[in-house]
Amino acid sequence: MSSPQRTALPGPEAKRADVAARLAKLGFRVEDGCEEIEGAIKAFQLSRGIPETGECDLITWRTIVEAGFTFGDRVLYLRSPSFRGDDVAWLQERLGNLGFDPGRVDGIFGPRTRDALQDFQTNVALPADGICGGATVDELRRVFGRSSEHIHGVLERQDLHVxxxxxxxxxxxxxxxxxxxxxxxxxxxxxxxxxxxxxxxxxxxxxxxxxxxxxxxxxxxxxxxxxxxxxxxxxxxxxxxxxxxxxxxxxxxxxxxxxxxxxxxxxxxxxxxxxxxxxxxxxxxxxxxxxxxxxxxxxxxxxxxxxxxxxxxxxxxxxxxxxxxxxxx
CATH class of the missing domain: 3.40.630.40 (Zn-dependent exopeptidases)
Structure with a gap:
């Protein structure tokens, strides 16, 4: 597995303003004052399933950065360090609900996501290059036939039975x-x-x-x-x-x-x-x-x-x- 993308924390003076701006963009109300931003950070942490410390530690900062990516914002492909973010998670969910198994939905573009993307591209007569951009983004948004269950979750459930x-x-x-x-x-x-x-x-x-x-x-x-x-x-x-x-x-x-x-x-x-x-x-x-x-x-x-x-x-x-x-x- 590729090592996690190393997103550096901003400097002390710029950190508060940057975190507040990113949280506001994500819909978390931030007013002036330490208590207000601490509350917004806790609300974000709770929504993302990370410890609610109220502090912008490294895990929280990386999660805030990842949350800022929307599907289609950037071209996704297999690289090291791996692409991480909500856009990757959307891709994995979409592929899995269409029956192409990218593994669990974790927001990390790894080899299984690349392979599932190539299978999808082949299925819709696109070049199977494992690169998600342009025509592939449009086709993923357009195609019908999505299931209410993710294929990897179904496979995990089957494995539990055996x-x-x-x-x-x-x-x-x-x-x-x-x-x-x-x-x-x-x-x-x-x-x-x-x-x-x-x-x-x-x-x-x-x-x-x-x-x-x-x-x-x-x-x-x-x-x-x-x-x-x-x-x-x-x-x-x-x-x-x-x-x-x-x-x-x-x-x-x-x-x-x-x-x-x-x-x-x-x-x-x-x-x-x-x-x-x-x-x-x-x-x-x-x-x-x-x-x-x-x-x-x-x-x-x-x-x-x-x-x-x-x-x-x-x-x-x-x-x-x-x-x-x-x-x-």
Missing amino acids: RRKPLTEASIAVLGSLPLEQQAELLAQRLRARGARAVAITDTDQSRLAVIANTRQLDLVTYFDFSTFGLQVAYYSGFRYTSPAGMLLAQMVSTGLEGLRLPVPVSLRGMTLPILRETRMPAVSIAIDHPHHWLILGPEVVEAVAGSIERFLVDPGQEPQDAMGSIPN
């Missing part, structure tokens, strides 16, 4: 924020004790961890981090697309954690965190709001997560709810 794997045959990466190395290693140990091939890796950069995960033959990924409130269990959901496998895994993990009756609230939500967006296998993020809570509750959380992972691999046994999205107008 997915059966004993833990002794599973390969799992336990990833985490750097301060949670001990907790990540503990889960890896618990999974290895159950017979799985499990490795723990921590890093400050979620995208680097996603690259590592994608280079291995993994059955699933878990990620440990800190949340803004309580204990949050998250799966990939973004650009009006939700990963059915990721959602089901997160539902099973959340159910296991709720059974512990912990002194912190447990919530389940779809997010576009890089670790969920950029990995290519079922992934779940488990985040607790304070280092002290991780220290005290960590062993219980780890044991419950290990059991949920085993249940997911051996017999999913259920359908995830509200896992499909529709194409934007």
Whole structure:
């Protein structure tokens, strides 16, 4: 997988005005004053499934930049670093609803998106060059026959019905924020004790961890981090697309954690965190709001997560709810 596009943050003096202008263009009201822009940033973060810190950190800044691209604004093609943005997501949704599988809708123009685009171009008698511009843009907007379901979501659902794997045959990466190395290693140990091939890796950069995960033959990924409130269990959901496998895994993990009756609230939500967006296998993020809570509750959380992972691999046994999205107008 290509590394994420490195969009630099503006300088301190220009940053506030630039962020305010971009948010206003996206429909988020911004007035003068720190509290007002913090509120607008939080509203944007909530709408995009990233942590609502109210600060324009690197993930938030990149997401704001990506949100500014509308389909047809630029020519899209496979390159390194990959094109990222709402225009790419629109292309992926459109292709998938027409029956051409670009993989999950993640707003990243990778090889599977290029291949699906070439299939579409061949189908409508256009040069199959994998470049989305000009005539291809017009044809994608014009063509009829769109489905209410994305083909990749359908394939993921079908895979859930046939997915059966004993833990002794599973390969799992336990990833985490750097301060949670001990907790990540503990889960890896618990999974290895159950017979799985499990490795723990921590890093400050979620995208680097996603690259590592994608280079291995993994059955699933878990990620440990800190949340803004309580204990949050998250799966990939973004650009009006939700990963059915990721959602089901997160539902099973959340159910296991709720059974512990912990002194912190447990919530389940779809997010576009890089670790969920950029990995290519079922992934779940488990985040607790304070280092002290991780220290005290960590062993219980780890044991419950290990059991949920085993249940997911051996017999999913259920359908995830509200896992499909529709194409934007």
